[in-house]
Amino acid sequence: MPKMKTHSGAKKRLKKTGSGKIKRQRANAYHMAEHKTSRRKRRLSNDVELSPADVKKAKRLLGDR
Numbered sequence: 802m803p804k805m806k807t808h809s810g811a812k813k814r815l816k817k818t819g820s821g822k823i824k825r826q827r828a829n830a831y832h833m834a835e836h837k838t839s840r841r842k843r844r845l846s847n848d849v850e851l852s853p854a855d856v857k858k859a860k861r862l863l864g865d866r
Contacts, residue, residue, distance in 0.1 A: 811862035815851065823851040823859050 816824045829837075830845040837845075851859055 805864055807864045808862035811859065815859055815863060816848070817863060817865070823856060823863075824848045825851050 814825060818824060826848055827845045830842065834842055
């Protein structure tokens with residue numbers, strides 16, 4: 802059986818934490834930022850945990866079976 806390759810797009814967008822959770826960036830953070838309030842940009846800058854519905858697929862893309 803050949804080795805399983807990590808999905809290039811997923812490895813750039815998702816990060817696995819030490820406890821095994823998967824983190825992602827929030828959407829709408831950078832494009833046209835001058836029109837967004839500081840409060841909104843600050844909130845968008847923090848990473849969040851991936852929703853439970855997407856975890857199984859994300860783990861497969863990252864090479865975790």
